[in-house]
């Protein structure tokens with residue numbers, strides 16, 4: 132088989148970095164499943180629980196469209212594919228189309244408009260992207276949070292190369308969302324995930340130079356506004372900018388003291404994301420991807436790992452495996468290829 136991987140973007144990972152990579156999809160799925168029961172529901176008191184229901188309706192512990200679509204991206208990323216290549220984007224597009232025909236339990240507006248009636252096969256990615264441009268031009272739909280909600284795994288596809296990470300984030304975002312703000316949000320979040328995995332720190336402003344210069348100061352203002360703020364102050368959060376702000380606010384407003392242990396912050400930030408109300412599962416899935424990248428799979432409480440699951444038949448260990456394979460460029464621990 133030809134080598135389609137982006138080999139220069141791969142870097143060796145120490146055990147701590149590998150744990151952080153392993154946490155990206157898992158913690159996103161946990162956030163998603165925690166938010167499912169409360170999506171567009173009235174405010175509630177106390178800690179959220181993975182009790183299912185929501186728009187699916189979902190089983191207890193089941194994640195929703197956010198992680199379902201992330202799984203479509205992950206299945207391709209886990210082969211070590213260069214996600215900027217047309218064949219890899221076609222493979223993702225084909226999975227999105229299979230998902231909306233077969234597995235989608237609820238779907239966002241922009242995503243539905245673009246995927247409805249789409250045909251798989253060679254050129255499917257270009258057709259989806261063209262459809263997204265048409266949808267944006269004719270209806271204004273194009274900056275929903277549906278691209279940001281699935282971008283976490285993209286942050287793992289080129290851990291040694293921030294420019295390649297940004298290119299992949301843009302390409303995967305543009306399959307369904309044509310407003311440049313959607314791609315910007317995906318670039319910023321994917322780069323933050325890459326940095327969290329490699330360096331073990333939170334930095335959302337660090338990727339500003341990767342987006343177009345004339346939008347950088349606006350994004351800096353949006354991120355500054357959200358840092359340490361109440362996540363509920365960014366409603367409605369179906370817009371990719373307010374969804375990013377709510378997720379970042381949930382993370383930064385719960386950071387607390389340096390004595391706070393990883394699992395405590397991961398959990399309290401996910402709870403804060405769900406309490407942002409409105410699109411609860413999506414905000415918590417977005418936050419979860421970055422929290423997992425920072426604190427690792429080891430910080431995800433066992434009670435959540437044992438319950439989380441969803442289409443296409445994935446559980447916690449599958450979510451970890453897909454993320455680790457992506458971070459390793461498609462090779463398992465023995466160095467053999469996943470495909």
Ligand SMILES: [Mg+2]
Nearest residue numbers: 195196197412
């Ligand atoms: Mg959802």
